Amino acid sequence: MYKIEKDIVSKVDKILGEEVDRIDKQLSIKDEVREKIIRITREIIRDSSNCVSNIHLGRIDEAKQLLDSLRDKVVELKNIVRDHPDLYYSGTIYNALSEYVECLSLYSIIMGEGVPRLSELDIPIPPYLQGLGDLVGELRRIALEMLRNDRVDEALVLLDLMETIYYKLRSLHYPDALTPGLRHKVDVARRIIEDTKALIIDIANRRKLERTLKEYIGKT
Structure with a gap:
């Protein structure tokens, strides 16, 4: 039978006292970083939304100004989490970056530039794909x-552009652990495309019928 030494309490107390103090300091730093992340990601989401709204309203200059500011904020976010990679790969940051990707991609498309490459943005894969998925709805x-x-x-x-994005994203067959949220966004994009296609075909057919009727009336 083993024996419990009397000094084990003091040993554990000393070890945990030192370790908990060290952990407390580390967590205090991370908590400060987390608060900064919450602030900057909220700003990125807000400005991305405003940028998209300006694009739809035709206020391209205002949209560009917001994008310039957004680029700086994304850089600031990266600097904040540089020494805390465990905080960088989180849902909070992914959501903000996906909104940024959606906004930047929409602006790039209306300017005739295509969409930004992942390497240009220097962000994780998931928010890049998520942003492209959401782009279909804005298009x-x-x-x-x-x-x-x-x-x-x-x-x-x-x-045609919406379908191109959809088929490219759909070709990625990986578990949700690697591409979180992508399958859902692909499914949503498919429904959006089907509804849009039906509407466009209906309107195009109406236009064709109107032209046919006008030609017929013109001949009578």
Whole structure:
């Protein structure tokens, strides 16, 4: 039978006293970093949303100004978490970065530049893919505006673009642990595309019917 020494309490007390003090200091630093992350990610999400709104309203100069500010804030975020990679790869940061990707991609598309590359953004893969997935919904909004202004051909181009993004994202067959949220966004994108396609086809057919009727009436 083993024997419990009397001095074990003092030994454990000494060890834990030193370790808990060290842990407390480390966690205090991380907590300060976490608070900074919460602040900057909220600003990134807010400014990204405002940037997208400005794009839809045709306020391109205002959108560009917000994007310039957003780039600085993303750099600031990276600097904040440089020594804390365990905090960088988190849902809070992923959400903010995905909003940034969506905003920047939408702006790049309307400027005729395509979409930014992952290497250019220097961010983790998940928020890059998530942002592209959300981009499909914003492209639909622009396509609907095109339809309201009788710009069917441009709406069709946007539909083709939406499908291109969808098929590229759908080709990535990896578990949710590697691409969190991607499968859901791909499913949502598919439904958005189907609804948009049905609407565009319906309007295009109506336009064709109207032209046919006008030609017929003109001949009678």
